[in-house]
Amino acid sequence: MTVIPIPDDSLFGVDNLPYGVFSTAGTDPRVGVRVGDHVVDLARALGDDVFAQPTLNAFMAQGRGRWVEVRTRVTELVSGEIADDAVHTVDDVTMHLPIAVADYVDFYASENHASNLGRLFRPQNPDPLMPNWKHLPVGYHGRSSTVVASGVDIVRPSGQRKGPNDEMPVFGPSVRLDIEAEMGFVVGVGSPMGSSITPDRFAEHCFGAVILNDWSARDIQAWEYVPLGPNLGKSFATSISPWVVPLLALEAARIDTPVQDPTPLPYLQGDEKWGLDIDLAVEWNGEVVTRPPYAQMYWSPAQMLAHTTVNGAAASTGDLFGSGTISGPEKNQRGAFIELTWGGQEPVTVAGEERTFLQDGDEVAISATAPGANGGRIGFGEVRARILPAV
Amino acid sequence: MTVIPIPDDSLFGVDNLPYGVFSTAGTDPRVGVRVGDHVVDLARALGDDVFAQPTLNAFMAQGRGRWVEVRTRVTELVSGEIADDAVHTVDDVTMHLPIAVADYVDFYASENHASNLGRLFRPQNPDPLMPNWKHLPVGYHGRSSTVVASGVDIVRPSGQRKGPNDEMPVFGPSVRLDIEAEMGFVVGVGSPMGSSITPDRFAEHCFGAVILNDWSARDIQAWEYVPLGPNLGKSFATSISPWVVPLLALEAARIDTPVQDPTPLPYLQGDEKWGLDIDLAVEWNGEVVTRPPYAQMYWSPAQMLAHTTVNGAAASTGDLFGSGTISGPEKNQRGAFIELTWGGQEPVTVAGEERTFLQDGDEVAISATAPGANGGRIGFGEVRARILPAV
Structure with a gap:
């Protein structure tokens, strides 16, 4: 288990928690959250397949109630210990286009x-x-x-x-x-x-x-x-x-x-x-x-x-x-x-x-x-x- | 088995054969070809799942060689007998947007x-x-x-x-x-x-x-x-x-x-x-x-x-x-x-x-x-x- 370090002056503290789509060598693109200099694999950390997708669209479509709920869960998650295999450093990931663009x-x-x-x-x-x-x-x-x-x-x-x-x-x-x-x-x-x-x-x-x-x-x-x-x-x-x-x-x-x-x-x-x-x-x-x-x-x-x-x-x-x-x-x-x-x-x-x-x-x-x-x-x-x- | 009648003055003769997406009561939209006043269910008639989809996109993406090949097969098909359950009259079908529009x-x-x-x-x-x-x-x-x-x-x-x-x-x-x-x-x-x-x-x-x-x-x-x-x-x-x-x-x-x-x-x-x-x-x-x-x-x-x-x-x-x-x-x-x-x-x-x-x-x-x-x-x-x- 890992506790993600968050430097005091980080622009990616627990008040940010942006979502993106990342991959690591040999794996498929999936949804992650950035915390400090780390990326949390949400499908793995939360066990929710809506994050095991190559865009944010499915999650975004779930609506604001769900956005609030996931943000609360992620805030708790990153404040505690996370399974090692759900955490990557930003240098180890490739970032992708985060959304399938409609209009x-x-x-x-x-x-x-x-x-x-x-x-x-x-x-x-x-x-x-x-x-x-x-x-x-x-x-x-x-x-x-x-x-x-x-x-x-x-x-x-x-x-x-x-x-x-x-x-x-x-x-x-x-x-x-x-x-x-x-x-x-x-x-x-x-x-x-x-x-x-x-x-x-x-x-x-x-x-x-x-x-x-x-x-x-x-x-x-x-x-x-x-x-x-x-x-x-x-x-x-x-x-x-x-x-x-x-x-x-x-x-x-x-x-x-x-x-x-x-x-x-x-x-x-x-x-x-x-x-x-x-x-x-x-x-x-x-x-x-x-x-x-x-x-x-x-x-x-x-x-x-x-x-x-x-x-x-x-x-x-x-x-x-x-x-x-x-x-x-x-x-x-x-x-x-x-x-x-x-x-x-x-x-x-x-x-x-x-x-x-x-x-x-x-x-x-x-x-x-x-x-x-x-x-x-x-x-x-x-x-x-x-x-x-x-x- | 059915032979589709094609009136001599039909605008939908064998020299046309346009593709569309249709459904009949209680069924999912799928690809059809219009011939005379009938619609041929292509997934059923040709046994090809690329036509069992709600848009033409998958078929269109297969390229011109395939467009030529399917047109030849459909031309042969509508010149002979077709299974009854693959043929509908235009009055019995609902037509849908035929493509998923990209740009x-x-x-x-x-x-x-x-x-x-x-x-x-x-x-x-x-x-x-x-x-x-x-x-x-x-x-x-x-x-x-x-x-x-x-x-x-x-x-x-x-x-x-x-x-x-x-x-x-x-x-x-x-x-x-x-x-x-x-x-x-x-x-x-x-x-x-x-x-x-x-x-x-x-x-x-x-x-x-x-x-x-x-x-x-x-x-x-x-x-x-x-x-x-x-x-x-x-x-x-x-x-x-x-x-x-x-x-x-x-x-x-x-x-x-x-x-x-x-x-x-x-x-x-x-x-x-x-x-x-x-x-x-x-x-x-x-x-x-x-x-x-x-x-x-x-x-x-x-x-x-x-x-x-x-x-x-x-x-x-x-x-x-x-x-x-x-x-x-x-x-x-x-x-x-x-x-x-x-x-x-x-x-x-x-x-x-x-x-x-x-x-x-x-x-x-x-x-x-x-x-x-x-x-x-x-x-x-x-x-x-x-x-x-x-x-």
């Missing part, structure tokens, strides 16, 4: 980001925000099948682009490959077609949160996106962190959103606070270049889910929605390189080299932490990937 | 439709087509979980809208509920992330085609769609016909697309013809109001799939992509009511009543036929649904 929607909920991109993409417009932006959380559907786990290399996409001075479009590898530092929210319990999820019912439906990197080929996106929105400029890959931090672990992180003026329509209002005080950090080749503050996000994830379903669209176990790039008001809080380098006009120095957009071989890691229930902080881990040359 | 993408491939919508949505622009339109098949991702089978009633969606003269947006049931008459294409064999599917490889990957109705709430769409494209205005429902006509049955329907000028980039070129001579008819409350010609579509489905994957995005068994509204040059060939009634300014008379957009209780049925291999025509059946009041 994937990406939002655009940071006022700073939307304003910056408006200035860059539509400089002719007097107001960088579109007229609808403060009335509804603008979002679009993305490609579920290219959501990948942290650690999966990203092949530079090829596609069409046409610069303002080009007579005809050209085809080739993107020359403006970018990141978007976001949080992603995972739906555990869906809602049938014809119904909707009010903001105050968010915690009944949303299981937890991950860090999300919405890789973006800005040159492809700029040429294609009118009038039906981004497609190829985004659909080649979206990376998420392997540990899903339960909403139940984020109670201490809940804050008000910034003041929403004008007051949103009633279907976007609620009594529950679902702003989240999450701090992100983006490392580019090992150097932190920006620290986007989730607390600044204009629209809450509860409002995003309410909006997604208000027309009667079904929600499903495994639905994933991204917040959109998180950008604070300061330059070193901007969550995309196109903003950080102002469209490539203001390069940044990264590990001694000048950068605007991503070069082959570059590596990006986004990490995030939030206040925990015990007065310290809890971690989301990181989403990390390296850029490979175009094929 | 759903909707295109915008009709020049007439894109021009008409450009004139209606962006009257200030001198050119109704966006600059990218003739260079790439513009498309966007839609919501997979709300793709439903023909026969499922459509609840009128509610959402935000803001007319040009409204000071603030309002919330309520859509007052401009519309259809889009499209063809949908189903991916049988996907492609892994990092690879792409050239236009000439289309038949190796695309299993077949269905009729698709992309229900659209024009008022919600008009307010939300800038800059990230349609979302709530489309995501509440997409209906497809129950019979998937195999690409193998569409050989006689293959034609050149209209001349593409300027010549598309090489990744969109191929030697194979994938224009399709499919005639659609849209019934509104029992009266045919428009006959959209698929032959007029500017971009072929092979080009759509090539474009979708050229950035390395994965394709999956069960991916569905819609062509976009099919509109011919004539008014009575327009595949959406917003075009047919010119934004509601030119009502049409339907079964003795004036109509612009859909009213509660209205019923729409879209049917389609194409030339068959034997000199006659083959049918796609229909996609039909009724509008229920908003909840």
